[in-house]
Amino acid sequence: MAYDKFTVLRSSAVPMPIENVDTDQIIPARFLKATERKGFGDNLFRDWRYNSDDSPKQDFVLNNPIYSGKILVGGKNFGSGSSREHAAWAIYDYGFRCVVSSFFADIFKNNSINVGILPVTVSPEFLDQIFKAIEADPTAELEVDLPAQTITIVGTGAKESFDINGYKKNNLLNGYDDIDFLQSIKQKIGTFAEQSHY
Amino acid sequence: MSTSPRTLFDKVWDAHVVQHIEDGPDVFFIDRHFIHEVTSPVAFLGLEQRGLSVLYPERTFATADHNTPTINQHLPVQDPLSANQLAALERNSAKYGISHWGLGDPKNGIVHVVGPENGITLPGMTIVCGDSHTSTHGAFGAIAFGIGTSEVEMVLSSQCIMQPKPKKMLINVNGELSKGVTPKDVVLYIIAQISASGATGYFVEYAGSVFENMSMEGRMTVCNMSIEMGARGGMVAPDETTFNYIKGRDKAPKGADWDRLLEYWKTLKTDEGASFDVILNYNAADIEPMITYGTNPGMGIGISKKIPTAAEVGGAKASYEKSLNYMGFHEADPMIGKQVDYVFIGSCTNGRIEDFRAFASIVKGRKKADNVTAWIVPGSHIVEQQIKEEGIYDILKEAGFELRQPGCSACLAMNDDKIPAGKYAVSTSNRNFEGRQGPGARTLLASPLVAAAAAVTGKVTDPRELL
Numbered sequence: 001m002a003y004d005k006f007t008v009l010r011s012s013a014v015p016m017p018i019e020n021v022d023t024d025q026i027i028p029a030r031f032l033k034a035t036e037r038k039g040f041g042d043n044l045f046r047d048w049r050y051n052s053d054d055s056p057k058q059d060f061v062l063n064n065p066i067y068s069g070k071i072l073v074g075g076k077n078f079g080s081g082s083s084r085e086h087a088a089w090a091i092y093d094y095g096f097r098c099v100v101s102s103f104f105a106d107i108f109k110n111n112s113i114n115v116g117i118l119p120v121t122v123s124p125e126f127l128d129q130i131f132k133a134i135e136a137d138p139t140a141e142l143e144v145d146l147p148a149q150t151i152t153i154v155g156t157g158a159k160e161s162f163d164i165n166g167y168k169k170n171n172l173l174n175g176y177d178d179i180d181f182l183q184s185i186k187q188k189i190g191t192f193a194e195q196s197h198y
Numbered sequence: 199m200s201t202s203p204r205t206l207f208d209k210v211w212d213a214h215v216v217q218h219i220e221d222g223p224d225v226f227f228i229d230r231h232f233i234h235e236v237t238s239p240v241a242f243l244g245l246e247q248r249g250l251s252v253l254y255p256e257r258t259f260a261t262a263d264h265n266t267p268t269i270n271q272h273l274p275v276q277d278p279l280s281a282n283q284l285a286a287l288e289r290n291s292a293k294y295g296i297s298h299w300g301l302g303d304p305k306n307g308i309v310h311v312v313g314p315e316n317g318i319t320l321p322g323m324t325i326v327c328g329d330s331h332t333s334t335h336g337a338f339g340a341i342a343f344g345i346g347t348s349e350v351e352m353v354l355s356s357q358c359i360m361q362p363k364p365k366k367m368l369i370n371v372n373g374e375l376s377k378g379v380t381p382k383d384v385v386l387y388i389i390a391q392i393s394a395s396g397a398t399g400y401f402v403e404y405a406g407s408v409f410e411n412m413s414m415e416g417r418m419t420v421c422n423m424s425i426e427m428g429a430r431g432g433m434v435a436p437d438e439t440t441f442n443y444i445k446g447r448d449k450a451p452k453g454a455d456w457d458r459l460l461e462y463w464k465t466l467k468t469d470e471g472a473s474f475d476v477i478l479n480y481n482a483a484d485i486e487p488m489i490t491y492g493t494n495p496g497m498g499i500g501i502s503k504k505i506p507t508a509a510e511v512g513g514a515k516a517s518y519e520k521s522l523n524y525m526g527f528h529e530a531d532p533m534i535g536k537q538v539d540y541v542f543i544g545s546c547t548n549g550r551i552e553d554f555r556a557f558a559s560i561v562k563g564r565k566k567a568d569n570v571t572a573w574i575v576p577g578s579h580i581v582e583q584q585i586k587e588e589g590i591y592d593i594l595k596e597a598g599f600e601l602r603q604p605g606c607s608a609c610l611a612m613n614d615d616k617i618p619a620g621k622y623a624v625s626t627s628n629r630n631f632e633g634r635q636g637p638g639a640r641t642l643l644a645s646p647l648v649a650a651a652a653a654v655t656g657k658v659t660d661p662r663e664l665l
């Protein structure tokens with residue numbers, strides 16, 4: 001699935017200072033029944049976002065118009081739980097391109113990159129600074145620079161670098177995906193398969 | 199390389215690296231791929247859009263489980279969206295020549311139950327599926343983990359995924375488990391010790407006398423929940439228990455193949471002196487029957503204990519309070535005696551024959567509590583058959599319980615088996631997240647014995663009193 005290339009993203013951010021946000025919250029299982037990858041953004045954080053009668057819950061951050069932007073900032077252990085890639089699709093489809101946290105669950109992190117979302121892991125202290133900056137000014141901007149591997153709180157100039165492996169970085173910068181790459185080494189895979197035990 | 203000591207994980211991992219990429223992941227070869235109706239349709243769509251095909255269809259197995267009904271499976275599936283996904287799985291399997299166990303097929307059941315029970319899962323394999331509890335198959339000494347739909351597409355089209363090699367964690371549990379303490383309690387105990395994210399970035403090997411003495415069913419329960427501590431997966435070195443379990447199963451190797459593989463499997467253990475990034479040691483005697491009180495699987499305690507205070511737990515106070523609020527519990531509440539509305543026994547964690555035997559051991563000669571609705575859901579038709587053959591069905595019926603048909607059911611509540619908002623369910627499944635078992639549902643994770651004790655008393659009860 002093609003996605004937009006990621007280079008430098010400067011945007012305000014939506015704060016969600018909750019720990020262990022799991023993929024069942026990001027997209028509840030009952031919304032996984034599609035056979036196409038469309039429209040998942042509508043059900044992003046469904047049960048936190050809407051009452052059972054589908055009216056919006058006013059105190060939930062996505063329903064608060066003072067917060068907006070392409071960056072979602074979450075608490076520690078973001079994306080734990082189910083392997084459903086639908087969680088990443090929902091985040092992308094809603095309009096986020098980057099998720100920032102001090103700690104990501106493995107599968108979610110992988111899935112995010114595979115669909116074109118950049119997961120940025122920052123230190124707990126820096127995460128705190130981000131939350132404080134947004135609390136002080138909901139329009140506070142963050143700048144995520146993938147080529148330089150840095151994230152900056154624009155207002156204060158506070159900056160931190162983040163890790164990403166070179167291969168995945170290259171994919172995101174160019175909008176490539178793993179399937180293209182795997183197709184290019186199919187012959188090698190064929191040779192490998194022949195001598196496999198099973 | 200062959201001279202330096204390696205772990206079980208290293209041995210299986212290294213044997214599957216097609217190519218190592220500098221500053222990148224390994225191109226990782228997958229021996230067996232399981233698919234189900236929920237996470238595969240978009241992957242097949244992706245193949246079509248790219249004009250690709252399935253490279254090795256004989257390495258992929260399909261079963262319908264996630265959103266199938268658990269009653270009246272002979273009738274057409276009511277929910278059109280679920281029916282649509284089931285039809286897509288059937289259509290895609292037929293189109294590409296993938297073996298498919300659809301609804302009603304005698305081999306049908308939950309993917310992580312049917313793989314092992316049919317001899318598809320073998321030691322030393324790499325196994326993936328678009329479901330995080332694929333870690334279950336690690337019980338056989340396989341490297342098995344859940345993947346996303348993009349990766350399902352990769353495996354279909356190239357039999358490989360791109361994976362960085364995780365770090366290694368060894369968890370030793372030694373000693374004797376006391377009465378009423380089951381494999382589920384062992385794993386809930388470990389998660390409670392290290393938290394729901396304590397093993398993120400690691401692949402776990404479980405070792406020590408507790409796992410050596412455990413049945414395959416028990417090892418599967420433990421490996422299943424590796425993901426609930428954040429680990430990519432968990433594994434147990436294959437031994438005689440493993441070989442005996444596999445031998446003679448439908449798709450297990452036979453004859454000369456068996457002999458050859460058995461020799462290989464015997465080499466699959468961690469060498470003396472091999473190193474791990476983290477080693478944790480626990481004592482079996484410290485473990486009692488466990489139950490969770492919060493909204494992640496790390497929030498578990500011994501059933502006789504009180505709910506810890508935020509200060510005792512550490513971490514973010516607001517998140518902790520949110521969690522207890524959702525559950526309608528308070529700090530320092532005892533768990534014993536809490537009201538229970540639903541009991542669910544099933545799922546790929548505890549939906550195997552051993553689990554129903556355990557459940558029946560308490561239920562036998564007692565009656566279902568009036569205030570409890572119980573959903574008893576075998577993990578597969580083969581398990582269902584065993585339940586009937588072993589007389590467990592009669593014990594259940596006698597006590598006022600009904601047996602449903604196999605599927606994931608209330609584990610993720612994609613079908614009609616949803617716990618109503620605000621109700622309490624003691625569940626043998628693996629996740630107690632908000633809304634996991636239905637919007638507003640409150641889940642207490644526990645073993646089949648604790649579930650049985652709740653089912654006959656109508657409240658949280660120490661199963662040791664009933665054994």
Ligand code: SF4
Pocket residue numbers: 263264308309310329330331545546547605606607609610627628
């Ligand atoms: S029983 Fe639950 S955890 Fe297991 S495969 Fe089904 S949904 Fe996933």
